[in-house]
Amino acid sequence: MVSMNYDVAIIGGGNAGLSLAKQLIEKNLSNNIIIIEPIEAIEKKANWCSWQENRAIDLSDDSIKGLWDEWRIIDSQSSVHHTSSKYKYVCRDAATYLNNIETYLQNNGVRILRDKAVNVSKNNNNKIILCNSETIHACHIYDSRAPEIDDTALKQHFVGIEYELEKDVLIDKYATLMDFTGSQDDGLHFIYALPLSASRVFVESTVISKQLNASAWYEDQITGWLERRGMKTNQILSRESGVIAQEQIRITNQITHRIGAGGGATRLATGYAFHNIIRQIDLLIKNIESGDYDVPLVMSKFTINMDLLFNKVLINNPSLSIGIFTQTAKALTGDQFSEFMLNQANINIWYKVIKNMPKSPFLKELTKVIGVRW
Ligand SMILES: Cc1cc2nc3c(=O)[nH]c(=O)nc-3n(C[C@H](O)[C@H](O)[C@H](O)COP(=O)(O)OP(=O)(O)OC[C@H]3O[C@@H](n4cnc5c(N)ncnc54)[C@H](O)[C@@H]3O)c2cc1C
Numbered sequence: 001m002v003s004m005n006y007d008v009a010i011i012g013g014g015n016a017g018l019s020l021a022k023q024l025i026e027k028n029l030s031n032n033i034i035i036i037e038p039i040e041a042i043e044k045k046a047n048w049c050s051w052q053e054n055r056a057i058d059l060s061d062d063s064i065k066g067l068w069d070e071w072r073i074i075d076s077q078s079s080v081h082h083t084s085s086k087y088k089y090v091c092r093d094a095a096t097y098l099n100n101i102e103t104y105l106q107n108n109g110v111r112i113l114r115d116k117a118v119n120v121s122k123n124n125n126n127k128i129i130l131c132n133s134e135t136i137h138a139c140h141i142y143d144s145r146a147p148e149i150d151d152t153a154l155k156q157h158f159v160g161i162e163y164e165l166e167k168d169v170l171i172d173k174y175a176t177l178m179d180f181t182g183s184q185d186d187g188l189h190f191i192y193a194l195p196l197s198a199s200r201v202f203v204e205s206t207v208i209s210k211q212l213n214a215s216a217w218y219e220d221q222i223t224g225w226l227e228r229r230g231m232k233t234n235q236i237l238s239r240e241s242g243v244i245a246q247e248q249i250r251i252t253n254q255i256t257h258r259i260g261a262g263g264g265a266t267r268l269a270t271g272y273a274f275h276n277i278i279r280q281i282d283l284l285i286k287n288i289e290s291g292d293y294d295v296p297l298v299m300s301k302f303t304i305n306m307d308l309l310f311n312k313v314l315i316n317n318p319s320l321s322i323g324i325f326t327q328t329a330k331a332l333t334g335d336q337f338s339e340f341m342l343n344q345a346n347i348n349i350w351y352k353v354i355k356n357m358p359k360s361p362f363l364k365e366l367t368k369v370i371g372v373r374w
Contacts, residue, residue: 002134006034009129009138011117013037015048015094015274016144016260018101019281025108029288034111034138036131041098046240047160047194047202049091050274051338057088063097064090066196070174073329075322076181081174084334087342089175091194091202092274117145122255140293143256144263147249152210154246154311156271159218160192160204161239166232168198180322182221186213188314188321191225201231208314208321212243244271246311248304257295259284265298267343269307275342299343306350312365313357320358331356 008024010017013035024030047065057067068089073080102112119130120141129136149155178190187209194202203225205218218241226233244261246268257263265276280298287296314321329337331352340349354362 004034004134004136005032006111006136006138007032008140008142009033009127009136010035010142010144011120011129011256012144012146012260012262013041013098013102013112014044014144014260015098016263016265016277016281017142018098018105019278020142020144020259020284021105021110022101023281023285024288025105025110027285027289029285031109033105034113034136035105036113036115036117036129036136038114038116040114041102042095044094044098045238046094046242047091047162048094048097048274049089049194050272051087051342052090052275053087054085057090061092063092063094063100065093066091066175066194068173068175068194069334071177071334072174072179073177073326074179074181075326078326078330080326080329082329082332082334082337084338086335087338089177089338091175091196117143120255127255141256142259142295144258144260146260147245147262149243149245149249150247154208154210154315155212156206156208156244156246157212157242158192158204158206159215159222159239159241160202161219161222162196162200162202162237163226163231163233164235164237165199165201166234169231171195171198178325179225180325182225184322186217187211188318189221191221193225200237201226208246210315215241244273246271248308257293259295263295267299267307267341268304269310270341272341279343303343309362309365312368313361316365317358317361320361324357327356328353 007030010021017035021033021035024033070083071089106112115131115133117129117131121128127138127141129141172195176193180190182191183189187207189207192204192206196202203222205221207213244266259280260277261273265280266273267276276298283296287294314324332340336349339345
């Protein structure tokens, strides 16, 4: 079996793995990098969305599918409408985004091995990745494989479908982040909808619960939502699905450094990971520049503990859960909401969020975890 030596080996060429390799090249930190990734970037089916400051958005970026400075959170009693002058909610096509980085990396001498890592081991200072086709030796290994999720863990699970519509519709100016008006019988459920153009819409059915639903269930919610709005569809353009842990993951392997969602970059209360991964890689690169190859924490312990507390209140108080989302959103302006979602909340924003939480269930859950985590 072929055996090759590298300075840095990256397992998984998703957002985290490719972003790390790109920055290592851009900052001249290594020119001997391998990425082990079984799937071509262009095959990855997902819309990745997050908030971004207006001045940081590159409008020539061909992976951007939509930009909104207005969004809504809706329940059967109220609708919270945010606008922002500073931030936009940006939707990117994952395949185009990743393919652009892969092309850059290949043009800059990074090897992408289309294979799977099967085992990782260590022999003195030499770290070894066994793949199906060859063995890789490396000084540093970064592992970005997705974390394993326990059956019993609280999770966000979803199916999203992008449709071409039968005829053009008057396009909403806003993104629907959460619409809770549909079924709540099988877990806390909301519809997420992005009007991509007059003839194209992306609709996702998301459930927050411990148990996954059958895939037909999410599809029924999506078609029901479209029907209620009189939107007739011509064809399905793409389909995506996912499961994201809303509990802390166990990082077990001591040989590799974990990055990305597998390295704790997912916000536990929201499931958003995109901007955290970008920030995690920025922080890691700063470490590497000073000779430290460890991955820094991307979220503060305060944010992690507040998110865990929030999730406990949600799961233990189903009758309050929808109100908690809408009340939190109502307490904040569009700019503040964006900063909260981006983990950039200051004391004033946290104060507004905490002040609007239902006091008794929060205090009850807080007393349960106090002394264990804080
Ligand atoms: C469908 C979907 C939509 C999402 N939408 C959003 C969103 O809108 N906003 C947001 O913030 N977050 C979103 N997320 C969360 C998402 O997890 C992150 O944004 C991001 O994809 C995580 O990047 P990553 O590099 O950590 O992991 P991944 O993108 O999962 O990359 C890990 C890579 O490891 C590879 N791999 C697996 N096993 C092996 C192996 N044995 N050897 C080598 N390689 C292997 C996989 O093929 C994969 O490419 C979404 C997730 C999914 C699944």
